[in-house]
Amino acid sequence: MAPNAHPDSPETRSDIAAAGRVLALERQGLEALAASLDASFAHAVDIIRAASGRVVVTGMGKSGHIARKMAATFASTGTPALYVHPGEASHGDLGMIAATDAVIALSHSGNTAELSDLIAYARRFSIPLIAVTAKTESTLATHADCVLQLPDAEEACTMGLAPTTSTTMMLALGDCLAITLLERAGFSSRDFQLLHPGGTLGSRLVQVRDIMHGPEAMPLVGPDAPMSDAILEMTARKFGCVGIVGGDRALAGIITDGDLRRHMADDLLSRRAGDVMTSAPKTVRPETLAAEALGLMNRDAITSLFVVRDDGSRPDADGGRAVEGAGGTAVDRPVGILHIHDCLRAGVA
Structure with missing residues (x-):
């Protein structure tokens, strides 16, 4: 040498x-x-x-x-x-x-x-x-x-x-x-991603919609559901959370493992999901880059994000970027859920 x-x-x-x-x-x-x-x-x-x-x-x-x-x-x-x-x-x-x-x-x-x-x-x-x-x-x-x-x-x-x-x-x-x-x-960057699905460029341009779990996989209950049902739904879906949706199907809140610990008491199973949930949870849009969603999860120490879509009743001011505190509005309806492991499996880091 x-x-x-x-x-x-x-x-x-x-x-x-x-x-x-x-x-x-x-x-x-x-x-x-x-x-x-x-x-x-x-x-x-x-x-x-x-x-x-x-x-x-x-x-x-x-x-x-x-x-x-x-x-x-x-x-x-x-x-x-x-x-x-x-x-x-x-x-x-x-x-x-x-x-x-x-x-x-x-x-x-x-x-x-x-x-x-x-x-x-x-x-x-x-x-x-x-x-x-x-x-x-x-x-x-x-x-x-x-x-x-x-x-x-x-x-x-x-x-x-x-x-x-x-x-x-x-x-x-x-x-x-x-x-x-x-x-x-x-x-557009979306067009670019379609032509560059592999390697670093492809992973950088993956959108949430490409790797999220669809509606059939979402853990959801109504605000009046007893906590016993909410916990069963959390356990069955294995995302570590359950979304709370009202009659208009808008995402009103979320219950996580942390919420369960904070509300641990003898009467927890008899309480309503709406009483325990955290309102205005962190959410993302389907068009959000997966790398941006991963950054949001890392920053706030959470492992799952509900994916919501605006039904068009008000202008989408965020331009498809990660939305914080979007839950609880009458227009942000859940269309999927993203787990941090989905990002890692897709090579997003």
């Missing part, structure tokens, strides 16, 4: 200086790209949105790697897309491109030989073609419906040969297109 570099050695200082130069040059490229954006960018967005099919992104070499990432970003943000290798396109993969698609071709020089068949195919079948290139007089640019020109920027490679600054600009331009399309389409 190689020894750790000394923080003050000449080699360390030289390496850090080289990295700094790369970042400085690529930052300058991004600044130049931002300054160069014009109506062509909006035209490209219009072309993509008008296509009823998919966005086909292509490129060769390092541009091809950027094209793969661009297609993946489009797809994950609501714009159906795929990558087509230009070399494979000449050997049958042109059949993956439909007349309803739009093509984005990446090439710094604009004269990449492997793109020629794909360009000809797009022109033959009137498939919209967007060029991302630095050369407006190139073959790609002259045959494109829209040209997104990369500004003239110095490559970070000391020889000026390895694609570095140019591919960084391509990558950023792809992100610009994807996010602009996302905003135009009104793509």
